[in-house]
Amino acid sequence: MHWTARQHTGPGKYEVYERLNREENHMSINPGESWAVNDEDRSTVTDGTEALRMVDMILGFTLSQAIYVAAKLDIATALAEKQRSVEELAEYAQAQPDFLRRIMRTLASHGVFTQYDADNFGLTPLGSTLIASEEGSVRDAAIMFMETQYKPFSKLVETVQTGKSAAQLYYGRPYFAQIALQPEQLLGFTKTMAATSSQMVLPLLDHYQLPEGRVVADIGGADGTLLAHFLTQNKDRQGVMFDLPHVVGSSSKVFAAANLTSRVEIVAGDFFQSVPTGVDIYIVKQILHDWTDDECRQILHNIAKAAAPGARVLIIEMVVPDGDIPHPSKTIDLVMMGMLTGKERSREEFRSLLSEAGMMLDQVVETPGYSVLETTVLAAV
Incomplete structure (x- = not known):
């Protein structure tokens, strides 16, 4: 589900609204429901709505890469105390202000950050999961997945055709053997597993x-x-x-x-x-x-x-x-x-x-x- 509208009630306080909800798209579903299309819904397939939705899914790689940029540049940590301007964030991250503004604007539309005006951004509860020093942070996961798995996934078609893993095809060796050769990647993987336990498994x-x-x-x-x-x-x-x-x-x-x-x-x-x-x-x-x-x-x-x-x-x-x-x-x-x-x-x-x-x-x-x-x-x- 994607998020586009936000009502600001002060720093750290916001509400998000679903862009594709049941009133706007008959094929949207609630958890536990099926994606099956009935005859009444088939009309939505030809009105362009579903094509736009499919293109949005196809471009999902842009969102994962934008999150990676924010994680790698440690933007969430910079926003942990207060909202900051793009210029401040760019100086902190040693980045180009205009390019960083576009990354921030996109991520704000998905609820990762809050955009107060054209130049100022704050942190949301979702974005706070990328703060480096927070217990259970998934920042290491964002970096590890993009740096060790993103490129191998370009071989997924060959995986489906041959039965060989994309990692094996890309690296020439099994995934675990590859990260064992890279101490930083191995550490990132271990931290990711720890974060999975502390944030996703332990509370349950x-x-x-x-x-x-x-x-x-x-x-x-x-x-x-x-x-x-x-x-x-x-x-x-x-x-x-x-x-x-x-x-x-x-x-x-x-x-x-x-x-x-x-x-x-x-x-x-x-x-x-x-x-x-x-x-x-x-x-x-x-x-x-x-x-x-x-x-x-x-x-x-x-x-x-x-x-x-x-x-x-x-x-x-x-x-x-x-x-x-x-x-x-x-x-x-x-x-x-x-x-x-x-x-x-x-x-x-x-x-x-x-x-x-x-x-x-x-x-x-x-x-x-x-x-x-x-x-x-x-x-x-």
Whole structure:
């Protein structure tokens, strides 16, 4: 949905209005509705409205690049304290004032900034997610996605035709192998995963109660943000932080800051080879969607092999709904297709993978975005 009109009631106070709403466009939908077109709606296809809407979608790359410019130049941080003129922002960012004004004007029309007049801009709640120093900022994500994934996506047609990932076609090597060669990109990826946890996953889990079990392991836990969250909420639990050797070291600072160092064992390893034993609850967050079905079977098999029967496995992923209902998992699925070898999965696809690994899907705890698939290990297979 795009935003065009704004009513100002003072700095930081604004209202936005939908440009395409149900009165203006019969094919606009509410969350949970289908995109199906009935006979009455077909007249809108020939009046030019849908062509304009399609062109707007085609030009979506301009918006993502404009956000990247704002993130890279750290514009949101400059506006964190007060509104500023284009000239002030240009001096701060070492940019050309007229070009920056056009970027700001476009982003203001999408609710990222507030435009008070031709030369002065302020920050909105949406734009504040790009402030560098804010906990859970997605500024690193904006930079990481554009600098490591934007260009490879030009190969998406070849991906669909050949079955090879766009990253492999563009870089000549798998995506994770590529960013491992670039320390700044690897750090950006790790920060992005941390931001995903703190801004998108953790709030949804604030009221989620862990199953019984004393030792909790985060498999592929990046910087440990999620494990720290659960251990802070559950004072009687011990943690195991598990990830690749060049990744796992960053978690020590997170645990130290949360006063959890004495309760966490940091273990380096590769979940395609093995995972820690002696664990009651294994957490697998946003891991399986990175990999093919065969690779997921290997990961799950290694967990089942390490775990005692009755151990719990919590898989935190988006679950793709059936039909043409809009859902963020369907967009993320294209990222998986283009950059990796994995995919987003439906509930039945998860159930099948788990069953083959000797696990039973007990229930799916649904949230607006991510879901927790609660699973029990039956036996190693």
